[in-house]
Amino acid sequence: MLEQYLVILFVKLAVSASLASVLARPAFVQRMLLEEERTLEQRFRLALLFSIVFGTSVAMRVLSRNSYQAVDLGLEGCLLCGMIGGYVAGLASGILISVPAMLHGEFLAMPLCAGVGVVGGLLRDLAPDKEEIWRMSPFFGLGIVKILKGPSGRYRFLFHLSFLLTVLFGEFLLVNLGRLFGKEFVFVLYPENPGTGSVVATYMTTLLAVILPLKVWNNTRNERKLEVQVALLTEARLAALTRQINPHFLFNTLNSVSSLIRTNPEQARKMVYKLSNILRRLLRKQENFSSMREELSFIEDYLSIELVRFGEKLRVLKEVDASTLDVLVPSMVLQPIVENSIKHGLGPKVEGGTIRLTSRTAGSRLLISVEDDGVGIPEEKLANLFEQGIGVSNVNERLKVLYGNDFRLSIHSKPGEGTRTEIEIPQLNAALTAVS
Secondary structure, eight states: OHHHHHHHHHHHHHHHHHHHHHHTOSHHHHHHHHOSSOOHHHHHHHHHHHHHHHHHHHHHHHHTTTTTGGGOOHHHHHHHHHHHHOHHHHHHHHHHHTHHHHHTTOTTHHHHHHHHHHHHHHHHHHOSSGGGGGGOOSOTGGGHHHHHOSTTHHHHHHHHHHHHHHHHHHHHHHHHHHHHHOTTTSOOOOOSSOOHHHHHHHHHHHHHHHHHHHHHHHHHHHHHHHHHHHHHHHHHHHHHHHHHHHHHHHHHHHHHHHHHHTTOHHHHHHHHHHHHHHHHHHHHOOOSEEEHHHHHHHHHHHHHHHHHHHGGGEEEEEEEOGGGTTBEEETTSSHHHHHHIIIIIITTOTTOEEEEEEEEEETTEEEEEEEEOSSOOOHHHHTTGGGSTTHHHHHHHHHHHHHTTSOEEEEEEETTTEEEEEEEEEOOBTTTOOOO
């Protein structure tokens, strides 16, 4: 008989871990697990979700006429909801979770579950730090030295001890209510002829059935925290790369202005005015992506500055498929490439030349090409182009951050014939996707 009872207790632990995993799957639950301060609406949503999951476990036991005793985790669910959501959530979940038992005639279930939920909220308020809730362990004695360290060690010790005693007292109260009023008024998972081993196993199972979900949800919280940290690092890296390209662009443009100040002050004044328009746009724009239409508009402003300097020596041809205009591309992805074509491709060429900008879609991919008929790039320099300078290497680095390996940036060049830079990225539609 003891072996059969232990099997039931093991099944109860398995059900506890399974229900915790089910609860941790919805994205809004993961967000709420990260937030320690919740609105009243969020607390009720948390209570409702706990009630559905743990109330179902009670209903399954009731409908099976106590054949599946191990699935009933009503008491543990109320306590957990109170610890995570506070008094309101604990009380609400206690009432809702006990409804199937009340309908079955177990009239002590509701006051017991509601009271346990409120006690869970009290434990939450007693926590010296809300993170302590997630650090609970059944092996209390093994971590006692670590808990006692630091100025708040004694307070932390008392909180951990209070948690353990509260869970054990909840089980003790349940068992004794069943003895006093009979199991028809409250469900108790307890052997008929308890020995020391079965009693210890019962209390330890209840303790583990509360702590296991906390551990599962804490792992989920840690994964979410890691994702947030990775996202923040990515954002910081992109911001650093953007801050790098903007001054680079500004300095090169100011050099162009300085060369005209003495020879053609009026043209220099026009360039400064156009530059102010570009900088105003750069300062307003903080997104990592913009539509192809916006990028082309920016390139036109930039080329208007270069046309002042080059005059008729610079010709620009555009072959842009209309279907690509609303596709999202990384901000400032074209300007460094166009600048390289002008500065290194056409600049050294006495008669100037032509820049051809094309864009088209191929399936779910966006293909962009910037081509010039300038002096080209020597083969030995082309091999290490991504490691040199700021322009192309910056574009390559930002594409890596945004797309991982799902992009292609290639440069083809022949000395004396020109250079063609090609970009292939996933197609994201600006009208359907909001990325910042």
